[in-house]
Amino acid sequence: xxxxxxxxAVIDDEASIxxxxxxxxxxxxxFQCVGAWQTVPDALAAIPWIQPxxxxxxxxxxDSESVESIPALKSKVPDMAVMMLTGEDDYxxxxxxxxxxxxxxxxxxxxxxLLARAIRDVLLGGSPLTPDVxxxxxxxxxxxxxxxxxxxxxxxxxxxxxxxxxxGMVYKEIAEHFGISIETVRTHxxxxxxxxxxxxxxxAVLKYLKSIRPNGAPPGC
Amino acid sequence: xxxxxxxxAVIDDEASIxxxxxxxxxxxxxFQCVGAWQTVPDALAAIPWIQPxxxxxxxxxxDSESVESIPALKSKVPDMAVMMLTGEDDYxxxxxxxxxxxxxxxxxxxxxxLLARAIRDVLLGGSPLTPDVxxxxxxxxxxxxxxxxxxxxxxxxxxxxxxxxxxGMVYKEIAEHFGISIETVRTHxxxxxxxxxxxxxxxAVLKYLKSIRPNGAPPGC
DNA sequence: ATACGGATCCCCCATTTGTGGGACTTTTGG
DNA sequence: CCAAAAGTCCCACAAATGGGGGATCCGTAT
Numbered sequence: 011x012x013x014x015x016x017x018x019a020v021i022d023d024e025a026s027i028x029x030x031x032x033x034x035x036x037x038x039x040x041f042q043c044v045g046a047w048q049t050v051p052d053a054l055a056a057i058p059w060i061q062p063x064x065x066x067x068x069x070x071x072x073d074s075e076s077v078e079s080i081p082a083l084k085s086k087v088p089d090m091a092v093m094m095l096t097g098e099d100d101y102x103x104x105x106x107x108x109x110x111x112x113x114x115x116x117x118x119x120x121x122x123x124l125l126a127r128a129i130r131d132v133l134l135g136g137s138p139l140t141p142d143v144x145x146x147x148x149x150x151x152x153x154x155x156x157x158x159x160x161x162x163x164x165x166x167x168x169x170x171x172x173x174x175x176x177x178g179m180v181y182k183e184i185a186e187h188f189g190i191s192i193e194t195v196r197t198h199x200x201x202x203x204x205x206x207x208x209x210x211x212x213x214a215v216l217k218y219l220k221s222i223r224p225n226g227a228p229p230g231c
Numbered sequence: 232x233x234x235x236x237x238x239x240a241v242i243d244d245e246a247s248i249x250x251x252x253x254x255x256x257x258x259x260x261x262f263q264c265v266g267a268w269q270t271v272p273d274a275l276a277a278i279p280w281i282q283p284x285x286x287x288x289x290x291x292x293x294d295s296e297s298v299e300s301i302p303a304l305k306s307k308v309p310d311m312a313v314m315m316l317t318g319e320d321d322y323x324x325x326x327x328x329x330x331x332x333x334x335x336x337x338x339x340x341x342x343x344x345l346l347a348r349a350i351r352d353v354l355l356g357g358s359p360l361t362p363d364v365x366x367x368x369x370x371x372x373x374x375x376x377x378x379x380x381x382x383x384x385x386x387x388x389x390x391x392x393x394x395x396x397x398x399g400m401v402y403k404e405i406a407e408h409f410g411i412s413i414e415t416v417r418t419h420x421x422x423x424x425x426x427x428x429x430x431x432x433x434x435a436v437l438k439y440l441k442s443i444r445p446n447g448a449p450p451g452c
Numbered sequence: 453a454t455a456c457g458g459a460t461c462c463c464c465c466a467t468t469t470g471t472g473g474g475a476c477t478t479t480t481g482g
Numbered sequence: 483c484c485a486a487a488a489g490t491c492c493c494a495c496a497a498a499t500g501g502g503g504g505a506t507c508c509g510t511a512t
Contacts, residue, residue: 165457165458165459166458167458167459167460168458168459175433176437177437178429178431178433178434178437180431180498180499181498181499182498190459190460190461191460191461191462192461193460193461193462193463194459194460194461196499196500196501197459197460197461198459198460199499199500200500200501200502201458203500203501208399209500209501210399210401210468210499210500211432211433211499211500212396212399212432212433212436213399215433215436215437216397216398216399216436219440386487386488386489387488388488388489388490389488401468401469402468402469403468411489411490411491412490412491412492413491414490414491414492414493415489417469417470417471418489418490418491419489419490420469420470421470421471421472424470424471430470431469431470431498432469432470453512454511454512455510455511455512456509456510456511456512457508457509457510457511458507458508458509458510459507459508460505460506460507460508461504461505461507462503462504462505462506463503463504464501464502464503465500465501465502466499466500466501466502467498467499467500467501468497468498468499468500469496469497469498469499470496470497470498471494471495471496471497472493472494472495472496473492473493473494474491474492474493475490475491475492476489476490476491476492477488477489477490477491478487478488478489478490479486479487479488479489480485480486480487480488481484481485481486481487482483482484482485482486
């Protein structure tokens, strides 16, 4: 039945926490820790071979590294669940993490007694959040369109570029339109993709249209 | 100054008209006829080498061949102007031709006295239309979304595919979603592009969204 | 002064896309 | 039943795209 144990991996730069999570997993029945890395790059290199089902990701890795890396991590193992672990419940990071594809978000203080259940929940498609997190999430969601805000992260030039993308123009046409190199357009697009957290022109355009007219004015306007 | 003459080409299956247009061009000062073909395939083979500036295209080639071929012709010589010539002013064909990239549309009866000016106009970026044509164009435009009709030219499967494209999915994802080969998805897409008269996924999605909700409901609905 | 974001451009590389064929089976409408 | 349309799959090739670097220049903020 070692085959049926839930394969859990850990990323935490703090050795003590990392190790205690590892030991906790292996001690719990039904879980096995298949990896525990200190840094995201280490994990990125390993998880494609390890194929964990759940990744416990510490929010406290140097500044925003952990949150930024969620898309990359999930792309390596698409149906791996990412569970954020954090000490504080700074809502800014909650939002950032969830927008980037985190599946759960637990504050560490009450993590240990909830973690086993949370891991099982997340594998069943749930989004386990500790109560303090979900309270803030709900509060923020009643009046905010999470994606619209992303647009003002775009620089003026990037806005001009995505506007043209949203007219169906290809890179070469946009370059000619603005009298710049196609390489510049590609650079702008790559940054737009990163900021909008998408991977293709079409996805970017869809998010752009949603953001620019959440109420739904015709594309021609 | 033979270099500064406007290079005109003709496609017309009726020999008498074709020849009279050729002679007319060469007789007019400032024009030279650089080609006169009976069929579209003949022209397609020749124009890349000839590089005409203006192509006079008879609408009366066997059924829809001439209109259908406008995109192909323009793709061979991207900045060549295509001027439609027709006896009648059946608005259906006017619309079809303009949608496919025709730059001008003249009815033959009053063509000869306007043709010289129309050719010069079209090269300056204008869209010369005989009055009867423009009247119908305007009438049709006040209350019609010309593109919406195009969607029901799509087969059921093609509609399913473009619906997924409009969710930002890439070919491989669509293939997996429907459990078919990526080649099949590509084939569907090619036919969708042809029917919607576009060249890229993004353009297709934009037309699709416009057609599916001309009033502009949010993409999420 | 110097660090930083924005804008510009360049190279490389793997993958995806767009386009042209062709071919086979299954529906479907006369 | 037969022809047309739809759906499926394949090959091949050029172009476009999506990332990954890195580099330069210019303002502005620190």
